[in-house]
Amino acid sequence: MKFKELYCVAALASFLALTACSGEEESGENLMAEKSSNAMPEKAPQPASKELPTTLTAKPTPEPIAKDVSVEDEVTLTGSIIFKELEGGFYAFIAESGDRYTLHNLEEQFQQNGLIAKVTGVPKPKMMTFTQFGTVLQVTSVEIIDSSKVTNKIAIE
Structure with a gap:
């Protein structure tokens, strides 16, 4: 119950x-x-102005034309060469502007972590790498500006 x-x-x-x-x-x-x-009184509809469009139209935009990078497109950048420990290690470059580059064809004498240099090379924006560290820069020349901040490369075992 x-x-x-x-x-x-x-x-x-x-x-x-x-x-x-x-x-x-x-x-x-x-x-x-x-x-x-x-709170909000209703407004009377405004008559359509002759200056305002009454229909929307879309115009197609042309796709940009791909341009092949050649030796004429060399850039000269000032910044730091640094060693990154990814996928066996690689040398990267951080320009004064903050742009990041993965250095290809960097001579062994310039492979120094912390080296401040002026690097000339051809950017390869379409080249893909495992590093995923900015644009690939095919190095053509390097000018050392300051080597006082160079630290030894950390050994990778």
């Missing part, structure tokens, strides 16, 4: 809670509707 009484009380409480909640939602929606109607 106690189980039936407890079940009836729980069912009655649930029913009252649901009806109370639904009443609040309706009154809340009515209040929001009243506030929005009082």
Whole structure:
């Protein structure tokens, strides 16, 4: 007998809670509707101006033409040569502007971590590497500016 009484009380409480909640939602929606109607009076539609377009049209844009990089596109950058320990290690270059490059064809005498130099080379933006460190720069010449900050390359075993 106690189980039936407890079940009836729980069912009655649930029913009252649901009806109370639904009443609040309706009154809340009515209040929001009243506030929005009082706050913003409706404006009469403005007649269309002759200067404004009445239709939208899209014009196709031509794709850029790919340009082959040649020796004429050499760049000279000043910055730091650094050694990165990724995929067996590689030498990277961070220019003064903050641009990052992966150096290819860097002579062994310039493979010094921390070397500040002026590097001339041809950027290869379409070349992909495992390093994922900026644009590949095919080095043609290097001029040392400051070697006082050079640290030894960390041995990779």
